[in-house]
Amino acid sequence: xxxxxxxxxxxxxxxxxxxxxxxxxxxxxxxxxxxxxxxxxxxxxxxxxxxxxxxxxxxxxxxxxxxxxxxxxxxxxxxxxxxxxxxxxxxxxxxxxxxxxxxxxxxxxxxxxxxxxxxxxxxxxxxxxxxxxxxxxxxxxxxxxxxxx
Ligand code: RB5
Numbered sequence: 247x248x249x250x251x252x253x254x255x256x257x258x259x260x261x262x263x264x265x266x267x268x269x270x271x272x273x274x275x276x277x278x279x280x281x282x283x284x285x286x287x288x289x290x291x292x293x294x295x296x297x298x299x300x301x302x303x304x305x306x307x308x309x310x311x312x313x314x315x316x317x318x319x320x321x322x323x324x325x326x327x328x329x330x331x332x333x334x335x336x337x338x339x340x341x342x343x344x345x346x347x348x349x350x351x352x353x354x355x356x357x358x359x360x361x362x363x364x365x366x367x368x369x370x371x372x373x374x375x376x377x378x379x380x381x382x383x384x385x386x387x388x389x390x391x392x393x394x395x
Pocket of ligand 1: 259261262293316317318319320321322
């Protein structure tokens with residue numbers, strides 16, 4: 247069971263709808279509150295709309311953590327990282343999911359539903375939810391992101 251119970255906001259497009267439902271169920275079973283912004287079926291939608299909803303909520307501080315899923319994860323990570331204070335990490339392996347928390351304090355986990363199988367997705371999710379940011383020398387590095395514009 248997770249010690250970290252920070253609520254999560256989640257969204258996907260049609261390409262990762264089924265993976266989103268599995269991840270959402272897993273989060274709920276773990277006792278973590280989750281807000282699902284959709285999509286709600288396999289009908290074709292624009293990933294952009296759901297990426298904006300999740301990234302905007304994280305950017306404004308309404309949620310500390312978000313999860314985004316599309317076919318490759320590429321579109322979702324591109325749109326999410328346009329928002330101030332968002333550090334969206336597209337992860338295709340467990341090491342990256344862990345390091346995105348330790349060194350980058352990632353606040354949105356992005357997974358490609360057509361790239362990553364369910365078992366790996368769940369392992370990355372678990373690790374990402376539980377791994378703390380190390381701070382220290384990494385703190386001023388990530389603060390530089392917010393001084394770009
Ligand atoms: C949808 O066909 C696909 O383009 C989308 O899920 C995503 O992979 C975009 O980056």
